[in-house]
Amino acid sequence: MTVKTYTGSLSGRSKVVSNKQMTFAERIYLPAIFKGFGITIGHFFGKKATLQYPEVTKSRSEIYRGMHVLKRDDQGRERCTACGLCALSCPAEAITMIAAERKEDELNLYREEKYASVYEINMLRCIFCGLCEEACPKEAIFLTDRIVPSDLHRSDFIYGKSLLVEPVDQRIDISHRQTPAVLSFKKDPTQTHNS
Amino acid sequence: MDGNYILYKFILASVILLISLVVAMYSTLLERKVAGFIQDRLGPNRAGIGGILQPLADGLKLFFKEEFMPGTADKFLYILGPSLTMMIALLTSAVIPWGDSFAINGTLYSLQVADVNVGVLYVFAILSIGVYGIMIGGWASNNKYALIGAVRAASQMISYELAMSMAIIAIVMMSGTLSLKDIVEQQHGMNWNIWYQPLGFLIFIVCAFAECNRSPFDLPECETELIGGYHTEYSSMKLGFYLFAEYINMFISSAMIATLFFGGYNFPFMDSLNLSHNALTIIGSIVLFTKILFFIFFFMWVRWTLPRFRYDQLMRLGWKTLLPLAIVNILITGFVIMIKHHL
Numbered sequence: 001m002t003v004k005t006y007t008g009s010l011s012g013r014s015k016v017v018s019n020k021q022m023t024f025a026e027r028i029y030l031p032a033i034f035k036g037f038g039i040t041i042g043h044f045f046g047k048k049a050t051l052q053y054p055e056v057t058k059s060r061s062e063i064y065r066g067m068h069v070l071k072r073d074d075q076g077r078e079r080c081t082a083c084g085l086c087a088l089s090c091p092a093e094a095i096t097m098i099a100a101e102r103k104e105d106e107l108n109l110y111r112e113e114k115y116a117s118v119y120e121i122n123m124l125r126c127i128f129c130g131l132c133e134e135a136c137p138k139e140a141i142f143l144t145d146r147i148v149p150s151d152l153h154r155s156d157f158i159y160g161k162s163l164l165v166e167p168v169d170q171r172i173d174i175s176h177r178q179t180p181a182v183l184s185f186k187k188d189p190t191q192t193h194n195s
Numbered sequence: 196m197d198g199n200y201i202l203y204k205f206i207l208a209s210v211i212l213l214i215s216l217v218v219a220m221y222s223t224l225l226e227r228k229v230a231g232f233i234q235d236r237l238g239p240n241r242a243g244i245g246g247i248l249q250p251l252a253d254g255l256k257l258f259f260k261e262e263f264m265p266g267t268a269d270k271f272l273y274i275l276g277p278s279l280t281m282m283i284a285l286l287t288s289a290v291i292p293w294g295d296s297f298a299i300n301g302t303l304y305s306l307q308v309a310d311v312n313v314g315v316l317y318v319f320a321i322l323s324i325g326v327y328g329i330m331i332g333g334w335a336s337n338n339k340y341a342l343i344g345a346v347r348a349a350s351q352m353i354s355y356e357l358a359m360s361m362a363i364i365a366i367v368m369m370s371g372t373l374s375l376k377d378i379v380e381q382q383h384g385m386n387w388n389i390w391y392q393p394l395g396f397l398i399f400i401v402c403a404f405a406e407c408n409r410s411p412f413d414l415p416e417c418e419t420e421l422i423g424g425y426h427t428e429y430s431s432m433k434l435g436f437y438l439f440a441e442y443i444n445m446f447i448s449s450a451m452i453a454t455l456f457f458g459g460y461n462f463p464f465m466d467s468l469n470l471s472h473n474a475l476t477i478i479g480s481i482v483l484f485t486k487i488l489f490f491i492f493f494f495m496w497v498r499w500t501l502p503r504f505r506y507d508q509l510m511r512l513g514w515k516t517l518l519p520l521a522i523v524n525i526l527i528t529g530f531v532i533m534i535k536h537h538l
Contacts, residue, residue, distance in 0.1 A: 033500070033501065036500045036501065037496065037497075037500055039500075040496060040499055040500045041233075041496070043232070043233050043234070043235055044229070044232045044233050044496075045232075046235060047235070048232070048235055048236060048237050049235045049236065050235075050236050050237040
């Protein structure tokens with residue numbers, strides 16, 4: 001009995017291996033080497049991919065979710081009322097706060113009767129999902145296109161109000177994230193938090 | 196031998212030493228720049244303008260690193276290794292003619308520290324000692340990777356030295372002298388040896404790469420297999436000496452290539468410029484350094500183009516290709532000389 005051997009290709013993708021003798025030009029390597037020189041010198045004079053990072057940054061998406069900002073209103077009062085919805089919505093449990101009651105002489109500092117005396121975000125836990133800003137009924141927290149810089153100690157990554165609240169004279173633009181769609185969502189009476 | 200003469204030689208030797216060190220220093224920066232540019236990057240550009248202070252920063256860093264010596268190392272040999280490598284790397288520059296000569300008050304001051312009449316032999320003698328620095332360092336480290344690296348370096352350098360010397364013999368036959376100065380003088384104008392010895396040049400440059408342990412023949416320090424090869428156990432400035440010696444070797448090899456094959460300080464139309472002797476010497480030196488710089492760049496260009504050879508391929512290339520080719524080259528040269536002689 002003769003054994004029948006299958007010589008074709010089952011998948012139709014096989015390639016026949018070529019074991020042909022190298023020509024003289026291939027065996028002395030030199031033409032290939034000079035071709036290689038041509039390629040490398042082309043790259044030498046070619047366009048560079050490097051960005052000079054701190055001075056030049058790569059353009060990011062307009063709705064990039066980076067470091068948070070705690071917004072103030074037009075009169076410079078903090079919008080946050082320490083309701084805790086952001087902390088509740090946070091899947092990484094990165095947000096923590098302590099509420100306090102506004103005093104008579106603090107009317108120009110806080111918008112609502114209740115405010116956050118301590119507001120901390122652990123930037124190592126944060127996954128920058130943006131659920132906090134979605135949950136916020138007071139439009140107080142937004143994610144910005146700023147980067148959280150590297151640091152040496154874990155404790156330095158817990159950002160308090162000093163880093164999060166926007167300075168009165170340097171407002172942070174959040175118009176890219178506060179789109180009309182977002183605004184209408186915030187004003188939607190069917191949403192429980194707007195009632 | 197008067198005091199004036201000794202002073203002139205002393206100054207010349209110091210200047211050449213200084214130039215060798217500075218060129219080697221900036222070769223490290225150039226290497227990183229060339230590597231960057233070929234890989235579509237920019238290379239180091241933060242220290243100083245365009246990274247001009249980078250070599251200083253690198254040197255300082257090496258100085259401040261911890262000086263570590265393995266407990267089982269042979270202390271004397273361990274220190275001798277890098278010192279020897281550095282010293283030998285610098286020795287060769289003595290016989291290379293860095294320029295013609297300066298005529299001051301009727302006396303000719305040659306820009307060559309020692310015009311040894313067996314200059315070529317001297318270079319090869321020094322090159323042969325060069326392997327000892329690596330061998331001693333690798334042996335004294337008492338580490339298997341270092342030893343394998345050292346053994347590889349030794350066999351590689353001995354193998355390629357043969358073909359290299361054979362390639363030079365053809366040049367020596369043509370010019371009839373072993374003095375590097377005379378060899379350069381004979382290549383006056385555009386009468387360079389490369390036009391007569393293209394094959395010899397090819398063999399020489401391939402062997403020069405192997406002798407400098409440069410890619411594609413950098414098997415002694417091949418990172419992927421041997422960690423660091425012969426300098427695995429070295430740290431701080433001892434490692435710095437090994438790395439630095441490699442760049443000095445590159446500089447000296449480039450100078451040798453320029454001297455032997457590309458006319459040294461000769462350049463085309465040098466007679467029709469009607470310049471004074473001193474001016475010609477200055478231009479000649481600049482031309483020589485331009486040639487050297489080009490070959491240093493070529494060394495780097497090759498490094499970032501070609502992959503490393505396998506060890507058996509290295510040996511096959513050295514013994515079965517380059518050596519027979521060099522012998523054939525000698526035969527052809529001899530044949531041509533004989534025909535010319537009888538015409």
